[in-house]
Amino acid sequence: MEVSGNQKINDFLNDVRSISLEQVEKINSIRCIFNGASQELTEEIKYGGLVFLKSGSLIGGIFPYKKHISIEFSNGADFSDPSGLLEGRGKRRRHLKIFEDQGIDDKNVSFFVEQAING
Numbered sequence: 001m002e003v004s005g006n007q008k009i010n011d012f013l014n015d016v017r018s019i020s021l022e023q024v025e026k027i028n029s030i031r032c033i034f035n036g037a038s039q040e041l042t043e044e045i046k047y048g049g050l051v052f053l054k055s056g057s058l059i060g061g062i063f064p065y066k067k068h069i070s071i072e073f074s075n076g077a078d079f080s081d082p083s084g085l086l087e088g089r090g091k092r093r094r095h096l097k098i099f100e101d102q103g104i105d106d107k108n109v110s111f112f113v114e115q116a117i118n119g
Contacts, residue, residue, distance in 0.1 A: 006043065006044075006045075008044075008045045009043055009044075009045060009050060011045075012045050012049075012050060013027065013028070016064050019064075020064075020100075022100060023064050023069060023100075026069055026098060026104060027050065027062050027064065027069060029104055030062050030069070030071060030098075030104060030109060031043070031050065031062070033104070033109050033110050033113050034052050034060070034113055034117075037110070037113050037114055037117050038054065038117045040054050040055065040117075041053065041054055041059075041117070042054075046058075046061070047061065047063070048063060049061045049062055049063035049064070049070075049072075050062045050063075052116075054117060057074075058074050059073070059074050059075070059116045059117060059119075060072055060073045060074060060113070060116045067099060067100065068097045068098055068099045068100070069097070069098045070095045070096070070097055070098075071095060071096045071098065071107075071109060071112070072093060072094075072095045073086070073093065073094050073095065073112060073115075073116050074092060074093060074116070075092055075093075075116070075119055076088065076092070076093055076094025076095065076112070076116075077090070077091065077092050077093070077094055078092075078115075078119060079094065079112060079115045079116075079119070080115065081094075081112075083108065085107055085108060085112075086112070096109065096112065
């Protein structure tokens with residue numbers, strides 16, 4: 001289990017764990033991708049999920065739903081997406097949906113996290 005020094009984050013992860021061990025494991029794997037990509041990121045609980053900020057600006061977040069996890073990217077509309085994996089039609093935001101039977105690598109999460117951080 002990825003433990004945080006932030007009690008709100010620990011409470012969030014414990015809440016998800018009480019519903020689905022598989023989901024909390026995927027969330028922790030995605031957290032590792034974000035946090036491993038940059039030392040500059042901070043984590044907070046906002047909007048019902050775990051969000052990542054760089055220099056105080058929201059770059060993305062992880063949001064659990066009943067049947068999937070959504071990885072949101074604040075400026076995803078600007079990302080390179082040669083495989084057409086990103087979903088959403090808003091002006092700026094795009095997201096990836098990770099379903100229970102699907103691996104994180106299937107959605108090339110690291111590729112998009114790098115763009116979120118360096119974009």
